[in-house]
Amino acid sequence: MIDLYYWTTPNGHKITMFLEEAALPYRIVPVNIGKGQQFAPDFLRISPNNKMPAIVDHEPADGGPPLSVFESGAILLYLADKIGRLIPQDLRGRIDTLQWLFWQVSGLGPMAGQNHHFSQYAPEKIPYAIERYLKETSRLYSVLDKHLAGRTFIANEYSIADIACYPWIVPYERQGQKLEDFPNLNRWFKLVRSRPATQRAYARAQEVNKDTTLSEDAKKILFGQDANTQHAFMQQRLG
Incomplete structure (x- = not known):
């Protein structure tokens, strides 16, 4: 348990x-x-x-x-x-998964979190901070979008890399993003969202x-x- x-x-x-x-x-x-x-x-x-x-x-x-x-x-x-x-057992697949897991916990999560904070919660609107984290979120979306070209999932098979990233894409509208601008990411997002789990x-x-x-x-x-x-x-x- x-x-x-x-x-x-x-x-x-x-x-x-x-x-x-x-x-x-x-x-x-x-x-x-x-x-x-x-x-x-x-x-x-x-x-x-x-x-x-x-x-x-x-x-x-x-x-x-x-x-x-x-x-x-x-x-x-x-x-x-x-x-x-939910993590490949071969060396190269495992490393690929861990790279993207660490990418999420060190990049996508913190940057999207700062995006949320300054655009949604900060007591005063600071244009520089809002723009800074909106752009960085967009850059990270683009990185993942390019990586997903020709791939079903982040590390080819469904893994903890997908599980780590998905919840940080869910609030894309609050992050000032349009999934239509990232077609590979959008396809992946819908696929993960459709999973019964x-x-x-x-x-x-x-x-x-x-x-x-x-x-x-x-x-x-x-x-x-x-x-x-x-x-x-x-x-x-x-x-």
Whole structure:
């Protein structure tokens, strides 16, 4: 059994997509990041960076005690290796998959995230920041679009590379992008969206959180963190 510490964000969706695709038994433990639940001591023991998703595998391959993993890319790689699927077993296929997994976690996710922040959530509209991240998102879409020319999936066979990238393309309209401008990416996107496991994963999201709008209090929690945030938030809860 896998315990999935989850909220309805692109990084959270990656893990439900994998678990549904792999048909692994799992239990969702909601972590409402808009209410500061990511600062709870029990969660920080699993995810010291106070970010979700994180997992606890109660049946690790070494037969030892439950194993916790944080960071979405690390979780995907751990789970793929655990089941021997959704990552190619040959050297070149594995490296191809890992390149694009790391491309997503270091590039597409952070840049699209900054795009969301400055265009949707920042208290003041800063034209330079909005344009900077909109253009970088467009550049990254173009990189993936060119790579997908003549390919069905990112690493030829469906893998954790596709699972990692897809949730960050879902909010393309909020990112100021048109999928029609990226025909190979658009074809791939529709194909991944049509997979039954993808549809089941996003249905689970609706069970957990139907309202994805952020209150002003939630924005303060999510966007105002510094070195003292964790301590201050826990003191507030205890006080």
